[in-house]
Amino acid sequence: MDTLIDQFIHFLAVEKGLSPNTLESYQRDMVAYTAYLQEQGVTRIEDSTRSQIIGYLMTLQEKGRATATLSRNLASIRAFYQYLVRDKYIDKDPSIHLETPKIEKRLPKVLSVEEVERLLDSPPVDSPAGLRDKAMLELLYATGIRVSELVNLDVSDVNLEMGFVKCMGKGSKERIIPLGSVAIQMVRHYLQAGRPKLVKQPGETALFLNHLGKQITRQGFWKIIKRYAQKANIRTEITPHTLRHSFATHLLENGADLRSVQEMLGHADISTTQIYTHVTRSRIKDIYAKTHPRA
Known part of the structure; x- marks a missing residue:
């Protein structure tokens, strides 16, 4: 089975062009x-058999796994069996007609504009690391990436003169996102006074570097923002x-159209972006309840 899994992951990487993080998720599942x-x-x-797939999902449920986790596991299992049928390893797909668990759509947590401003003003700009942290936030x-x-991001992905950043999203899809004046100013400051003191190897292309002069990791940035x-x-x-959630919500609250926000976020389906319209409605109701004298 391990060999089949490896072949399946290779198929997803080569034929589907999935990102390393998505491939890792499929393999783990x-x-x-x-x-x-x-x-x-x-x-x-x-x-x-079909019964064993159901038994596995029930085991996950008994362990307290979230509905979203069950749904993702079933999607992985389906994709695996579809691959096996496609390449004639098996004759029948036992996952056909299994219902996907219904997921409750949770509204994403967003910060108020005032909270965002406090967060962005937190990094000190008197050190290379502080300049990097400020530029990253x-x-x-500014972009919602x-x-x-x-x-x-590499240094070459940011065009400060034209005011945009180029990034590679899910499925290796490239998109161009505009940069605001404050972000342009901070990235420029970091490139001039911060990154040169962090870089250790002349050929390093990564934009944001850790204290070792290597590309900063997701885990490293997680600690920074916390x-x-x-x-x-x-x-x-x-x-x-x-x-990212706050970026989308604040744009929509200030009149941005859904299609533009979808494009900037890199969502393949606009229904994914529509959850932010629910967030803005929810926030409007909350503001009304707090401010209207007869609410």
Whole structure:
């Protein structure tokens, strides 16, 4: 089964062009699923059944896994069986007609404009690391890019004269996003006074570097944003994705059209972007309830 999983992941990488993070997720799901099958005495994938898929999902549910996790696992299992049928490893797909668990759409947590300003003003700009942190936070809020896209930026991906950043999103899709004047100013300051003191190798192309002169990691940035959220006295549980959510919500609240926000976020389907319209409606109701004398 391990060989089939490896072949499946290779297929997703080459034929579908999925990102390394997505491939890792598929592999993790399939390793866990096939381990369950082996615990049930199934040593060949062609001997697995619909009942065993249901049993596996029920086991995850009993362990307290979220509905979204169950749904993602079922999607991975379906994709695996579809691949096996396609390449004639098996004759029938046992996952056909299994219903996807209904996921409750949770509204993403967003920061107020005032909270964002406190967060962005937190990094000191008197050190190379502080300049880097300030530039990263400003760029993240200015563009709404994913944290993986942020840390993977090269110096050549940012055009400060024209005012845009180029990033590679999910499925290796490139998109161009405009930069605001504050983000341009901070990235320029970082490139002039911060990055030259962090870089160790002349040929390094990564835009944002850690103290070793290497490309900063997602985990490294996670720690950075947590530290500055605490410094800014932000009580909301914050992740790097919080600024992406805030970016989209604040744009829509100020009159941006949904299609433009969809394009900037890199969503393939506009229904994914529409959740932010629910956020803005929810915030409007909250403001009304707090401010109207007869609410």
